[in-house]
Amino acid sequence: MPESPIFMRLTPAISTERTLPGKPAPVVTLRSTLAADTLHAVAAPPTARVLSIKTRERETKPSVPLELSNPAMAKKIGKIQFSSLDLIVPALEGDTRDKLAVPISPIAEPADTTIFEDPADPTKKYYLPRYRVRIHSGHYEIGFNAMPEGTWRLNIGLEPYPAPELGLGIQGAFELPHDIAVFFRYAAGPSHTIGRTVNFSEIIKDDKGLKVAAILTVPERDALLFALQTPAALPALVTRRAIRVAIPIANPGTQPNAPGRVRDHRSLAQNAALAARFIRIRPNPQPQPKPAGRYSTVQRALDDMTDPEPFVLDPLLHPYLYESAAAGGRSGEAEFRRVILTYPKDTPDARFYTYLQDMVEPWIFYYLPDRFKLSRREQLPFLPQMVVRLDTADGEIEKTMVTIDYLAEPWLNTARLKAAGLSLQSEIPVTARQSNAELRPLQAKASLRMWLPGPGGAALVEQKDVTVDLANGFVHSLTLPLDSFRQLYAAAYSSDATSLFSGEMQVETGLSTPESIHVGIRFSDTQGEILTFEEQPFDSGDTIAVKMLNGTESPLHIDSLPVSVRRGETEVPATIEGLTFVPALELDSGTEVRFFVRPQGILPGDGTLDAVFDTSSVKIRPDPEKILPLISDTSVPAEYERQIEVMTVPELLGEADDPASIILINVEFKGGNSLKLSRSQLSGIVQVRLPLMDLLLNRDVQGKYHYRQQIIRRNGTQTADTTWREADFGILVVPGL
Template sequence: MEYNSSKSNFGSLSFGLKFRHAKCRTLKIYEACESLQDPDTEPESEPFAHSRGSCPNPEESGIAAPFSRTTIRKRAGKNEASGISGLPVCPAGEIGDKVLYAAGPGSSGNLYLPRYRLAELQLPNHNQYLVSLKKSRQGWDLKVRLEKYPYPGLPAHGLKELPHEISLTLRSSGIPEDRPPEFSFQELFRTAAGLNAVLNIPTLPERDMVYSILTKPGCGTELIVCRRIEVAVPPESKENANLPPDSSCFRKVRRVLENPIPFNFPPELHEYIFRDRNEIPGVGLICRQAGANNYYQVQDNPHIFYYLPDSFRLARRPAPPCTPLLSVRFTGRGKVNLEYTARPTTDQRRLEKDAKLLETFIPDSPDNPAGEQKVRLRPLLPEPGKLKYYLGLPGEGGPGPLRERKGAHLCLQEGIRDRLILTVPEFREVFEALFRPESAIFRGRVEVELGGGLKESVPFIARLDRMEGRLFDYEENVDASGCGEVILRNLIESPLKIRGLAAKFIREPDEVIDAKIQGSPRFRLPELPLSLKPAEERRFPVLPERPLPEGPLPFRLKLEVEGPEVLPDPEAIWDSIAESGISPESRVLTVKTFVFRDEEAAADIEELIVEFPGGKTVELSRKRSTAKVNLDLPLKDRVLHREAFELCHYTVKTVDRKGRVSAVREGTASGDLLIVEGR
């Protein structure tokens, strides 16, 4: 059965399924009927409540009372012919769910139009709405369970439900669009307690739209329950205000009444609704968010949460000296072999903080009562085939796009091991990028495939001031008098800056006494921040704030170092990563003189001898005024932009005709051409 309204009604209704238009205004639809006045009987108007007392006093309760069945029978002599016989009768007030209706002839009792609200599941410590967004064969299903209830001002017992038809619509009015999104539920199932409804969502864009309007505040999302009823109204009803004053006929009225239900569910409070959306298909993990970080909860064991590292960083060697795990080797033909290792890094403080937030995702159960939700965090270790590594390398005109490094060894637990073959200019760009945090060269990411099309990325950070590994260590001693001494030692190749120091005396199991670092006749407290050169160590006296109590176990010192900052030393880093005996880079220099073109000026000169560092020499004479020399210059000088590579140092010796050195002159030159003068 389907009713289509005229344009003035602003809507249409399909039985139990759809309400088609965005605007669901109340339909006021009247059917013409003939006068039902019985000439032998005077109309009666006293309400049923006044004659039988089965309903509260309308003046006291504010509820319109139904008409008596006697009144209905007297007035309905010809009702059967007009189709009104048997319809519930509305009182003189407006039609709605705040009034009682009188049952038609042949029935007894009062009727009410139920309201609907979201049904709840009662748990030991809290309740949950019976709403879910679940995966189905046809896409996704939004399932809702509603319960019916009478208006609070109506009698609590002795009421029957007014026959009505229902349709459900999901509507959002807070989105600035010409036509706000609206979804009609396709499946409705009546139950004794209320209604079960299903909205099938066939596509991912529609699912994401539904998820958005359900979770974002300010969308004004409501679940609209449209209730369609047919009732008879007496002449004195407001619905018959346009009839002549002496009219005594009943009229049949069809009406659609909206019952809006707020329908917004912040995911941090109602994650159970969206559990299937967050689940990774085929993996058995559910994505949970704590702060800005994602965690993955085991569906069958909700105590366990997997996490990804914060980043991958270049690593240091574990044993002193803790130099960078990089290796540079010059392979010849202008190529450089660069091998490097990166380790995963995770901030333990963020894990401790997020663990408290993750406790809310552990469901209550007899085996897991409230207050005993222990979160177990474990690193996520997917198969190697689920990892991809992308790296930015030098290219023509600047850094090129990220390129996949298919030959790199990848493991979320062990890290990254990779080898690059670069030209000398490319290697110099990479080496310089290690000192510049804003550079895009030698930066990248590890992409983790989690299943179901879901991917996560972990950044790769290659900065020499933010490497993974030990920077310092310390030794502590506590003497019999209760005084302590701490020896702090730099373990790396570059200087360290220490911003603050703090110490505590600790004794098992949980005894802690604050301490202070101060001067003494043997020691002098340095000013902070403190700088430590490579391999340098400093000694500090430590005194307890109060005398150390005696006990079976001795106290030990614990030192806390605030903000250790690495000050990278390019030359020291190069010396620690470059293999010994690395082949120098050859540079061709052309040496030329014009002295012998002037015989008068060169009368006493037999030849010019040009000497270069490393034992290379060039002899220029009247027969040979131009020569070339191959100079072997350290790659280190080129990488570090040293002057020794840019400038050529030389010594010129002038030899007279008797074979004696008559003059010696030193100089420097740049470029690939050197012009030598005689004197």
């Protein structure tokens, strides 16, 4: 059975090679044939194939088979908006309409209920069709055929149709160019908690729509038939449509403010200055609106569940399907078998790892991630995938609530999986159709529990609102009081041992006790790239000139950087020249260094040389004062307000008939507010703006503010402060000495 669904090209308008949208990590290559580059061959004998592990050792993010990618998660990730990136990305990004070669979506999140426009002709419209099972003589067009080699062919006829929500808007519109993959998805195992897919490897266009087919063994056929008559298995026939369209680029300078919030452009200026220091960009204190009519070309994958949903076909109502299979579809044997291996084997540090053997396809073993980590962006700058938002009810700082949205992704030890692939060879029955082990990421029911601050201290709390995807990760949102946020944020950047902002993923397989996977949200231990490498040949030999850049917001500590050089299938160790790691290299954010890499062996052929770096020993030194401004939502003020009572007394003003007496005191506060006092108005209330970062980072908790005074006397003389005074009292008595 194919490892991933086959994408059929329905029109020639889209390139044959591209990636899925958003960041349903990691990105999966879509092809019109099997994506062979997602398979990694482990050295033989014996051979073992590890699916979904990239070939470069420094890349620890698994490449998920297409049927396990998650378009719904991509949409959630898109909601993690980094407002500070408005200050980092170029002001003129994207293309104007006349430069586009793909249809245009009027909204940033296109769907099959969207009407698209041709970039050259706005009157030409497109829509993305849905697909449903065709009906012939009152029966679904679905059935089995026996094949000579002992396998079974499952055939389904599909027809396209426009989403009913489009209504009359569909008139005169054309089908949007798209690729399509079709697969069954259902829950298997004793408790229906383990995900399994059946991919249709043949997709043929006919005059009615599509004919799709999957080749199944007898156990595969029976397992699917059992699922199709079992509501608890939640069977679904999924049509995944991949599109390439242009979306409008949002204009951060004109985005509507959140209710009850004031956009403070000084906060943008402050964040711009911070970003300029940490990301090496040009500060832009007053961001200008982006020119109208600019678009970004993106890829999107959209799923549609074909009716009926769930795709349950009762044998009494649909006997033709079960008669065509000549089988009842009952599964009397265990579907999965639990295998425990240790790694590193025969060492004091060995740990136990669980693998589930699929007894329907006994050469397939499902694995779990080693742990989940805070993700980083895939593009420069490699900021943590976290956004901090604040909401202060009625302007009272005591009622401030902080919302943290973040993305966590699975981390895998590729060496552990390679070793497991070899060890699991002996678990495959000699009668199996395939003798080489394949490792695939497990999809199963999972729940998240996190250590969070509570009235009685830290508590392990189940997060009921989180949808966990073991192959891609999860998006989590926490809303906490200000003091609790301070504790979590401190844990995220602290090097001290603390359970806060960590937890465990409980995976239900139904075979034994739940499997537990560690979850840790730490800025110093993240998932994703932290360095970029630009390579080019040097001196017409095997030497490679390298430019290495720290693409994060934090300093990096590098005491070693193992490297090898690859040409074709040959890889040899290499050395670095022009850069030393004694003492360790401290690389600031946005800083680059240049050096040379020379291979220490012979690389036959004349192809391109590729330096492969192992960055596993590079340490991130997170600085909380650098990170927080970059992950904070800049649509809220960068300052909060504190109420100060300003007053004077007649004795400080002098006798009323004295020419030197004070007739007016003007008190100006840093931040723009001011108050005037006189003999007829001896007091007043002013709202003083204070830096929000001080509050979030627990600095200056007394609320220090700055002011200066201007005094006007009866005789016309004036005196004014030339520097700011500092105070933290709730009642300020003026004039001050």
